[in-house]
Amino acid sequence: MTRFPPPNPPEGDPRPAVFLDRDDTLIENSTLPREAFPTKPGDLYLPDWVRLLPGVRDACHGLADAGFTLVIVTNQGCIARGAATPAQAEATNARVLDLLARDDGHSPIAAVYAAPHHPQASLNDYRGDHAWRKPNPGMLLAAAEECRLDLSRSWIVGDAERDVEAGNAAGLHPSRCIRVGPESTIPGLAEAARLILDRKNQPERTDEAEIVSTPATTAVLRALDGQPLADETVRTTVVSVAHAIAERTGVAVLSLTTDEHSITATLATHRLAATAFMAELRRATNAWHEGRGGDAPLWPRTPTDD
Numbered sequence: 001m002t003r004f005p006p007p008n009p010p011e012g013d014p015r016p017a018v019f020l021d022r023d024d025t026l027i028e029n030s031t032l033p034r035e036a037f038p039t040k041p042g043d044l045y046l047p048d049w050v051r052l053l054p055g056v057r058d059a060c061h062g063l064a065d066a067g068f069t070l071v072i073v074t075n076q077g078c079i080a081r082g083a084a085t086p087a088q089a090e091a092t093n094a095r096v097l098d099l100l101a102r103d104d105g106h107s108p109i110a111a112v113y114a115a116p117h118h119p120q121a122s123l124n125d126y127r128g129d130h131a132w133r134k135p136n137p138g139m140l141l142a143a144a145e146e147c148r149l150d151l152s153r154s155w156i157v158g159d160a161e162r163d164v165e166a167g168n169a170a171g172l173h174p175s176r177c178i179r180v181g182p183e184s185t186i187p188g189l190a191e192a193a194r195l196i197l198d199r200k201n202q203p204e205r206t207d208e209a210e211i212v213s214t215p216a217t218t219a220v221l222r223a224l225d226g227q228p229l230a231d232e233t234v235r236t237t238v239v240s241v242a243h244a245i246a247e248r249t250g251v252a253v254l255s256l257t258t259d260e261h262s263i264t265a266t267l268a269t270h271r272l273a274a275t276a277f278m279a280e281l282r283r284a285t286n287a288w289h290e291g292r293g294g295d296a297p298l299w300p301r302t303p304t305d306d
Contacts, residue, residue: 014150015069018196019140019167020109021158022074024181025189026056027096043077045084047095055190060100063193064108066200069149072096072112073139073156073166079116080126089114111147113139134158135165144170157192185216185266191255194243195268198252216254217274218266221282221299227260228289228298238263238285238298245280 023029028051029044036049044050064070072093078084093114097107115138117130131138144151156167159181167177178184178192186192229235235258242265246253252268263281267274286297 012148014144014148015067016153017069017071017143017147017149017151017155018063018193019071019073019143019154019156020060020189021134021156021160021163022072022093022096024159025053025157025163026060026072026100027052039083040078040081043081043083045076045078045088045092047092050092050095050099052096052099053188055188057100059189059193060108061102062197066197068155068196069110069147070108071110071140071143071147071149073134073143074112074114075134075162076114076116077118077133080118080123082123086116089116111143113143115139134160135162135169137166137170140166140170140172155196157189185218186255187257191253194256195252195254198246201247216266216268217271218264219274219278220262220264221278223261224297224300229258229263230260234289234298237288238281241284241288242281245277245284249277249280251277 020026023042023044027044029042032044032049032051034041036046037043038046060070074093076084076089079086079089093112097109097112100109101107113132115130115132115134117126117128117133119127119129129136132142140151140156143149144154151171152173154172155176155178156163156170156172157178157180158164158166159179161179164174164177164179168174178186178195180186180188180192186195223229229238239256239258242256242263243253245251246267251273254266254268255264256266257264265274265278265281267277269277282299282301286299286301289298290296
């Protein structure tokens with residue numbers, strides 16, 4: 001079991017945390033080439049192969065700036081299998097912190113907890129289903145005690161069901177346990193962070209059951225002609241306007257994806273409200289595009305023209 005850097009709990013009341021899985025949440029793993037893994041695919045312990053996923057650095061800075069304590073919680077079975085030493089795993093984690101650091105060198109990550117155990121470990125010292133190994137909640141509970149964290153206001157983000165299960169077992173509300181990746185409606189940490197910040201900025205709600213039961217609705221805007229979102233300025237503006245509408249209306253954006261000719265939004269709201277959201281996005285971005293000299297609107301002027 002490793003903690004890095006050593007916890008240094010702040011003074012005052014316990015703070016909310018965002019617990020973060022490492023591989024395929026903060027950094028690439030499944031998409032790395034085979035040479036990144038000298039032993040078993042997935043066992044990443046070479047610091048030179050650490051690659052942040054898109055949007056992760058800004059997402060971590062935004063969450064930290066909003067008052068969340070960020071804690072990495074990662075299973076490191078490669079140690080149990082004898083593929084890597086604890087020092088190699090810690091060097092890899094240190095590289096993650098370096099890449100996440102602000103320009104002044106300060107990292108938004110308060111601590112890293114790593115569980116080296118595995119039920120089929122090659123090394124006797126690490127064999128077993130330890131309380132720290134996710135889906136067990138031990139790392140979260142240890143961090144809560146050592147870093148003065150308020151689990152009732154905390155979140156966990158990871159790419160696997162074991163991350164969600166660890167959060168639930170630690171007492172986090174299911175609505176605050178987010179799975180990201182291709183099997184989720186939330187592609188990555190950038191989108192998860194926006195959801196967390198949207199919830200933080202909304203008035204406090206005591207009916208968590210209502211939050212969980214809120215439906216997710218997916219809606220699409222398709223370009224009238226061509227591939228206008230291939231233009232970086234157009235794409236960035238459309239995405240920015242979507243988030244501005246969400247902030248103004250209080251609609252939580254669960255995910256937002258684009259390709260060269262469309263934008264797809266998954267919203268935590270009913271179909272009628274999602275239709276109104278996309279209609280406002282259509283109106284605002286068409287007006288912007290035509291105002292900057294566009295020959296035609298980006299989107300059909302009415303939904304029936306899509």
